[in-house]
Amino acid sequence: MKFFKFLDGELTLAKDEIALYPNFKKILARDRGGKVMGDPDGRLKFYAFKEFKYIYFRCDFEAYPAQHGLTEKEAHEYACKHSGLGKDYNPDAEVEAAIKQYEREHLSPAKKAIKTLIRIFVLNDKLVEKIEKNLTATLELPTLTKDQISELLTYQKQLLDVAVTVPTNVKKLREAMNLLEEEEKTQAVLRGGEIRSTSMDPNNVIEG
Numbered sequence: 001m002k003f004f005k006f007l008d009g010e011l012t013l014a015k016d017e018i019a020l021y022p023n024f025k026k027i028l029a030r031d032r033g034g035k036v037m038g039d040p041d042g043r044l045k046f047y048a049f050k051e052f053k054y055i056y057f058r059c060d061f062e063a064y065p066a067q068h069g070l071t072e073k074e075a076h077e078y079a080c081k082h083s084g085l086g087k088d089y090n091p092d093a094e095v096e097a098a099i100k101q102y103e104r105e106h107l108s109p110a111k112k113a114i115k116t117l118i119r120i121f122v123l124n125d126k127l128v129e130k131i132e133k134n135l136t137a138t139l140e141l142p143t144l145t146k147d148q149i150s151e152l153l154t155y156q157k158q159l160l161d162v163a164v165t166v167p168t169n170v171k172k173l174r175e176a177m178n179l180l181e182e183e184e185k186t187q188a189v190l191r192g193g194e195i196r197s198t199s200m201d202p203n204n205v206i207e208g
Helices: 022-030 046-059 072-083 093-106 109-139 146-191
Strands: 004-007 010-013
Touching: 010 046, 022 046, 022 093, 046 072, 046 093, 109 146
Parallel strands: none
Antiparallel strands: 004 010
16 A cells, blocks of 8 residues: 655655555545645645645654654654644544554554564653653752662662663564564565565655
8 A cells, every 4th residue: 555656756646546445545535625725626635645644654664753753642743744734633533544544554563563662762761861860960969868868779770670671672673673574575575576675665755
């Protein structure tokens, strides 16, 4: 399933492929355009283009939010901004249904595992930052009470607890990436084409 294709150097909607999927066809068909959008009869599907970009940014494995461990809220905000729909946009039932189908078709077990592990690494970074901030603030006090010393020891233990999980999660990430590589090789063989990672395909990149 591909939302976009390059035609004469321009990124356009892959309408033929989109039309094969009812959830996506609805989004395409309901775009009847408007003068404000510069597409009075909906033939150019400007608004649908934006909504498909939103879906891509919101949940595609190759998109920035997934690759940088953004939360659902952060991914939504990013998708709103970079799709051109604006910060007040909220996906309706049709778009949410399309998102669920897109995730089912595109997120293999390996990709799901990688997304989760990236998110864990990002959360760990944020947690460590907050713990270190509290630890530093306590250390900078001119004198320390018994309770404050106990707090410092607690902060140290919390940092060690986070550090202990890192090697395990790194190992899991390597295993998931190896599995993903094998998946992509298998898919390439089934297509009868060149073995090439999807992340290396310039036609998959729409972030510019």
